[in-house]
Amino acid sequence: MNVTAPVGREAMLTCVVQDLAGYKVAWLRVDTQTILTIANHVITKNHRIGLTHSEHRTWFLHIKEVKETDRGWYMCQINTDPMKSQIGYLDVVVPPDIIDYQTSTDMIVREGTDVTLRCMATGSPAPIINWRREDGQPISLSNTREVQSVEGSQFNLTQVSRKQMGPYLCIASNGVPPTVSKRIILVVQFPPMIWIPNQLIGAREGHQITLECISEAYPKSINYWTRDKDDIVAQGDKYEPVIVESAYKVHMKLTIKSVTASDFGSYKCVSRNSLGDTDGSIKLYRIPSSSGYHSSDSNDTKHKGKPRKNAGNNILEGNQDMLKERDPNQPSNKEDEENYEDSRARASLVSSSCICIVLACTLGLVLPLPFRHQSELRALHPA
Structure with a gap:
């Protein structure tokens, strides 16, 4: 029967003979016409060839530490007349092996360029090459297309982006263990x-506030904070700059532990590397400690100043209502009460005068002297 054996292992070909009697069994290599064994004797000088049999009926040809050169046809022959024989094929399979000099090494490229990764492998049968990301994430081939793996000895990336950066695995397999791989870092x-989540931040004096920036750069950048005159903000009792790095991303934080009046103004987060530099501005402004707002008795809506009662469409009546209101927080005494009553009387007089003037304007009447007050009023005529 045909036999398949991995390289380096032992292959064993079997030949079953019935009624052998006095005849002899021999093993031959067909392609080279080489006699390997006759009866119980090994003829070839190849020390890897061996022979066993079971009661002269089942004959075994052993080939130890199989090599690829052992692949081919073998014959079991009986020296009858005419000669009887059978042939069988020994197939030697070889696990994959990556050819280093034909395979890409770690690559450094500029963003936006085209990249080709190559991977070559030997083996029998011929290996299949697959590309995967080492972190298990999908491979981004474009803005809209992602795949889990790419097959082929060449892996092309068009206008490579920072999202495609990282280690890739070239995996060669042909069904013969072990599968092999090579790590290539792109x-x-x-x-x-730089991205800034909030460019305008308000804070109250005495409170703690944190400014944030997000930077992306490769090679790794130098990151720091500056004030209005480009003075670097150093770490101390008051300022606490923190940098959190993740791959090519950097999260910059500047915590001001207790804000004072001198802390308000512009801050910059600066990022530099060998390819360039950039910065982002954040404005820190003061929030007054008291906003001047309070809640109305009728609902929770905030109003500025004292709430006004609903006077409908009667404007004059509404003004009277506002004049009647007193601040309950003010102390009460006799003089205040007299002033308050006097103000109510004057408000009533002013209101009445206003009503008369409106009526006079409507009817075209001339006001009598008591309504002229200190200044002399002209006669009013209808329009």
């Missing part, structure tokens, strides 16, 4: 970029 370089 490094994408780009100048710094």
Whole structure:
């Protein structure tokens, strides 16, 4: 029967003979016409060839530490007349092996360029090459297309972006264990970029506030904070700059532990690397400690100043109502009460005068002297 054996292992070919009597069994290599064994004797000088049999009926040809050169046809032959024989094929399979000099090494490229990764492997049968990300994430081939793996000895990336940066695995397999792989790191370089979640931040004096920036850059950037005159903000009792790095991203935080009047103004988060630099501005402004707002008795809506009662469409009546209101927080005494009553009387007089003037304007009447007050009023005529 045909036999398949992995390289380096032992292969065993079997030949079953019935009624052998006095005849002899021999093993031959067909392609080279080489006699390997006759009866119980090994003829070849190849020390890897061996022979066993079971009661002269089942004959075994052993090939130890199989090599690829052992692949081919073998014959079991009986020296009858005419000769009787059978042939069988020995297939030697070889696990995959990656060819280093034909395979890409770690690559450093600029963002936006085209990249080709190569991976070559030997083996029998011929290996299949698959590309995967080492972190298990999908491979981004474009803005809208993602795949889990890419098959082929060449892996092309068009206009490579920072999202495609990272280690990739070239995996070669052909069904013969073990499967092998090679790690290739793709490094994408780009100048710094900064995102600011909040460019305008308010704070009250005495409170703690944190300013934040997010930077992306590769090679890794130098990151720091500055004030209005580009003075670097150093870590101390008052300021606490913190940097959290993740791959090519940097989360910059500046905590002001107790805000004072001198802390209000502009701050900059700065990011620099060998390809360039950039910065982002954050304005810190003062929030007054008292906003001047309070709740109305009728609902929870905030109003500025004293609430006004609903006077409908009667404007004059509404004014009278407002004049009647007193501040309950003011102390009460006799002089205040007299002033308050006097103000009520004057308000009533002013209100009455206003009503008369409106009526006079409507009817075209001339007001009598008592309504002229200190200044002399002209006669009013209808329009």
